[in-house]
Amino acid sequence: MKAVLYIHGRGGSPGEAEHYKALFPGCFVTGLDYQSATPWDAGKEIKEAVMKLKKQYGGITLIANSIGAFFALHSGADSLTDKAYFISPVIDMEKLILGMMLQAGVTEDELKEKGTVITKSGEILSWDYLTYVRENPVNWSGPAEILYGSGDNLTDIETVKAFANKINAKLTVMEGGEHWFHTQEQMAFLDKWIINNQDKEKTKMNEIIKAMEERRSIRKFRPDMPAKEQIDEILNAGLYAANGRGMQAAIAIAVTNKEQRDKLADINRRIGGWAEGFDPFYGAPVIIIVLADKSCPTYIYDGSLMMGNLMLAAHSLGLGSIWIHRAKEEFEMPEYKAMLKELGIEGEWEGIGHCALGFIDGDMPAAAGRKDGRIYRID
Numbered sequence: 328m329k330a331v332l333y334i335h336g337r338g339g340s341p342g343e344a345e346h347y348k349a350l351f352p353g354c355f356v357t358g359l360d361y362q363s364a365t366p367w368d369a370g371k372e373i374k375e376a377v378m379k380l381k382k383q384y385g386g387i388t389l390i391a392n393s394i395g396a397f398f399a400l401h402s403g404a405d406s407l408t409d410k411a412y413f414i415s416p417v418i419d420m421e422k423l424i425l426g427m428m429l430q431a432g433v434t435e436d437e438l439k440e441k442g443t444v445i446t447k448s449g450e451i452l453s454w455d456y457l458t459y460v461r462e463n464p465v466n467w468s469g470p471a472e473i474l475y476g477s478g479d480n481l482t483d484i485e486t487v488k489a490f491a492n493k494i495n496a497k498l499t500v501m502e503g504g505e506h507w508f509h510t511q512e513q514m515a516f517l518d519k520w521i522i523n524n525q526d527k528e529k530t531k532m533n534e535i536i537k538a539m540e541e542r543r544s545i546r547k548f549r550p551d552m553p554a555k556e557q558i559d560e561i562l563n564a565g566l567y568a569a570n571g572r573g574m575q576a577a578i579a580i581a582v583t584n585k586e587q588r589d590k591l592a593d594i595n596r597r598i599g600g601w602a603e604g605f606d607p608f609y610g611a612p613v614i615i616i617v618l619a620d621k622s623c624p625t626y627i628y629d630g631s632l633m634m635g636n637l638m639l640a641a642h643s644l645g646l647g648s649i650w651i652h653r654a655k656e657e658f659e660m661p662e663y664k665a666m667l668k669e670l671g672i673e674g675e676w677e678g679i680g681h682c683a684l685g686f687i688d689g690d691m692p693a694a695a696g697r698k699d700g701r702i703y704r705i706d
């Protein structure tokens with residue numbers, strides 16, 4: 328499951344994140360209640376929030392608005408996020424501060440000497456802030472999209488264009504839009520901007536990798552039987568798994584007979600130590616048993632890869648599946664050894680797993696966050 332972190336602008340609130348839930352279905356969407364008002368501290372808060380989410384979720388998308396975008400651009404969280412959506416980002420803060428100073432009649436020397444000056448309109452002018460923005464120009468190195476209203480009174484079009492160019496972001500301009508996207512028309516434009524971008528991301532993604540990331544173990548199946556053609560297609564995909572020395576040491580037995588399926592479920596339940604009434608196959612009408620030839624040195628790996636192919640093929644055909652264990656114990660039982668003989672399967676076979684298969688009853692579960700630190704590199 329992926330997470331979306333929303334950074335609000337001035338006068339906004341983390342609750343605005345609610346709006347984005349419908350635009351990112353299946354994602355955890357949350358708003359950051361940041362407390363700081365300086366780019367160095369708010370940036371730190373943003374980076375910490377991203378790091379925390381990264382521990383629990385499979386990827387992070389950042390949506391940041393106005394001054395929230397300005398803070399995000401100082402957070403250094405670019406390497407941790409998959410994608411950033413900047414809405415009316417404040418880019419040239421130096422120009423804004425100098426403008427406020429001019430309006431308030433405060434000179435640079437005066438600000439430097441006093442440190443902070445509160446203007447009549449209540450704005451706090453700070454020498455540290457001005458120095459910081461001069462020394463730390465905004466930057467972002469990850470994939471980013473920028474939305475800008477042509478009527479933005481805080482940032483001019485040339486500044487936003489140059490910045491988009493610099494960070495390699497795609498700039499979308501809403502003609503007649505304002506700095507604050509808030510009218511029905513502006514919000515519809517914003518929503519469409521996000522949806523279009525998401526569609527593009529999805530179509531860009533390789534279908535196989537997408538299936539690998541989206542497949543989940545299903546624990547509630549409908550009782551109706553998938554079509555024989557679908558089951559055959561899945562079985563066939565299993566036959567094409569990589570296998571040690573090309574020995575093709577794994578075989579599959581597809582059980583669709585309800586009586587046999589229920590009997591197997593009961594034996595599996597007893598091996599697992601569950602009470603009567605529990606179905607370890609979660610109601611799946613098809614059980615594909617994978618076994619592997621013990622005389623082949625790589626038989627466990629071969630059988631496991633066949634299981635992987637079966638589950639991915641099922642997912643790509645819109646069916647649910649799950650690996651159910653304890654096939655080894657089942658096929659150590661004389662009854663099931665005899666069953667193999669009856670099917671004309673000779674030799675020594677080990678049960679590797681069951682691929683329980685069927686239509687998903689309910690929603691596809693979300694993936695758990697990926698554990699950190701599982702990839703090492705030797706460059």
Ligand SMILES: Cc1cc2nc3c(=O)[nH]c(=O)nc-3n(C[C@H](O)[C@H](O)[C@H](O)COP(=O)(O)O)c2cc1C
Nearest residue numbers: 542543544545546649650651652653680692694695
């Ligand atoms: C070798 C193996 C044995 C498994 N055995 C069972 C099982 O007996 N019962 C079950 O409910 N899930 C079983 N699973 C499913 C895992 O619990 C599941 O793959 C894991 O929680 C990750 O979830 P995901 O498949 O949705 O990514 C098994 C998975 C593997 C790889």
